[in-house]
Amino acid sequence: ELKVEQNPLFLSMQEGKNYTIYCNYSTTSDRLYWYRQDPGKSLESLFVLLSNGAVKQEGRLMASLDTKARLSTLHITAAVHDLSATYFCAVERTGKLIFGQGTTLQVKP
Amino acid sequence: DAMVIQNPRYQVTQFGKPVTLSCSQTLNHNVMYWYQQKSSQAPKLLFHYYDKDFNNEADTPDNFQSRRPNTSFCFLDIRSPGLGDAAMYLCATSREGRQGVLGMNTEAFFGQGTRLTVV
Numbered sequence: 001e002l003k004v005e006q007n008p009l010f011l012s013m014q015e016g017k018n019y020t021i022y023c024n025y026s027t028t029s030d031r032l033y034w035y036r037q038d039p040g041k042s043l044e045s046l047f048v049l050l051s052n053g054a055v056k057q058e059g060r061l062m063a064s065l066d067t068k069a070r071l072s073t074l075h076i077t078a079a080v081h082d083l084s085a086t087y088f089c090a091v092e093r094t095g096k097l098i099f100g101q102g103t104t105l106q107v108k109p
Numbered sequence: 110d111a112m113v114i115q116n117p118r119y120q121v122t123q124f125g126k127p128v129t130l131s132c133s134q135t136l137n138h139n140v141m142y143w144y145q146q147k148s149s150q151a152p153k154l155l156f157h158y159y160d161k162d163f164n165n166e167a168d169t170p171d172n173f174q175s176r177r178p179n180t181s182f183c184f185l186d187i188r189s190p191g192l193g194d195a196a197m198y199l200c201a202t203s204r205e206g207r208q209g210v211l212g213m214n215t216e217a218f219f220g221q222g223t224r225l226t227v228v
Contacts, residue, residue, distance in 0.1 A: 031216065042199060042222040043152070088151060095140055095159055095205050097217055099151040 006100035023072040023089035031092040115220035132200030141183040144199040
């Protein structure tokens with residue numbers, strides 16, 4: 001059974017600081033996604049990672065994938081308040097998309 | 110332009126009164142998913158259609174049913190909503206190629222969700 005675990009589950013950080021969210025999964029995967037969710041809203045796709053060593057960057061967010069370690073990271077650089085949201089990783093295997101628990105990020109001025 | 114459209118955005122239903130949520134897509138994707146997301150929790154897969162093939166998750170209650178009359182539309186029917194069924198319901202689509210068919214797979218796209226309240 002595919003299991004996806006994120007840590008930390010809650011992260012409070014100061015503006016300007018850097019931090020990393022980790023996503024571990026239990027079996028091989030076809031794709032790994034990172035999503036952002038604002039309160040009361042749907043999921044916004046941030047990154048799709050397909051292969052070992054994949055690295056993608058958008059603004060202050062950078063995602064990477066290590067399929068051998070079954071680990072993905074979402075790195076936040078110089079956080080700003082607008083990044084406050086819940087971030088989910090999700091792993092796709094044989095057509096099913098399974099989510100991690102989510103990491104709620106709170107960026108304080 | 111919205112590609113995965115869910116209706117309604119907000120639904121209030123009475124305890125025990127059947128309710129139907131709808132999802133439509135303009136992407137011609139062959140896979141459609143329904144997820145339930147309760148407050149402060151991760152989305153939980155209820156079931157998905159791979160073309161016309163229905164795939165139910167083992168822990169999805171019988172109270173939840175789904176229909177897919179054609180490629181573009183998928184419905185979630187809750188036969189007798191309870192207070193515990195109040196949640197955000199998310200529809201997603203993707204294109205998955207058959208085994209051995211390369212270059213067909215796409216990422217999943219989510220709709221805006223329907224927030225269900227049970228009173």
